[in-house]
Amino acid sequence: MTLLDLDARWRRFNDPDRACPCCGQSFSGIFDIGFDHPDAWPYGERLGDSGDDLTVGEDRLGSDLCRLGPQRFVRCILPLPLRGSEEVFYFGVWASVAPEAFYAYLDASLGEEPAFEGCAGLLENALPGFDLPALTPGILVPGGPGERPRLMAQADTPLAKAQADGISFDDLLDIYAASGQDIRPHLQKD
Structure with a gap:
């Protein structure tokens, strides 16, 4: 049992058998938020899950690059x-x-040597729930086999603090709300 298990909203959030009294919606725990493209990409989203890259002239957007x-x-x-x-x-x-x-x-992801060792990078997406400076600096840390690298914020920002200290359940609900998925009303009492 964790400390958060004492929060009834957390229990409702992690119970796929519980239906919201107002709409019947259910939840099965944390869901991640992803971005289809960097904010600077001017051509729109990739088309569906076909796996095809979006190419405009010399510019190209794939699922990972x-x-x-x-x-x-x-x-x-x-x-x-x-x-x-x-x-x-x-x-x-x-x-x-x-x-x-x-x-x-790219070479490392194609199985060529040497393995990707990580590098400096700049966050290229505005994150809902965070007021960050443009292009927040970070370090890309290699993931395990078949995993994407992790971006760890390196600036003195709320994001670096959140990665170091963690976020509260209320912070997570605020992030969901800021991304257009306000689930707080669905976790209230039955």
Whole structure:
């Protein structure tokens, strides 16, 4: 049992058998929020889950890599531990990286040596629930086999503090609300 298990809203949030009295909606715990493309990408979203890249001239957006003019982007995950539990919420974000780091990551993802060792990067998505400076600096840390790298904030920002200290359940609900998914009313008393 974790400290957060004492919160009735948390229990309702993690109970897929519980239906909201007002609408019947149910939840089965933390769900992540991902971004289809870096905020700088001007051409819109990739089309569906077909796996096809979106190419406009020399610019290209794939599921994990993006090229926009001279800029190079890598899709990564940004972890935020949830205080009082053993859970972690993830943003699926994009980071701009130097071209040599981009190609090192690409080579490593294709199974070529050497393995990706990580690199500096800049967060390229505005995160709901956070008031961050543009292009928050971070470090991309390699993930395990088949995993995207993790982006760890390196600036003195609320994001770096949230990664170090964790976020509260109320913070998580605020992030969901800021992303257009306000589930707070559905977790109230039955």
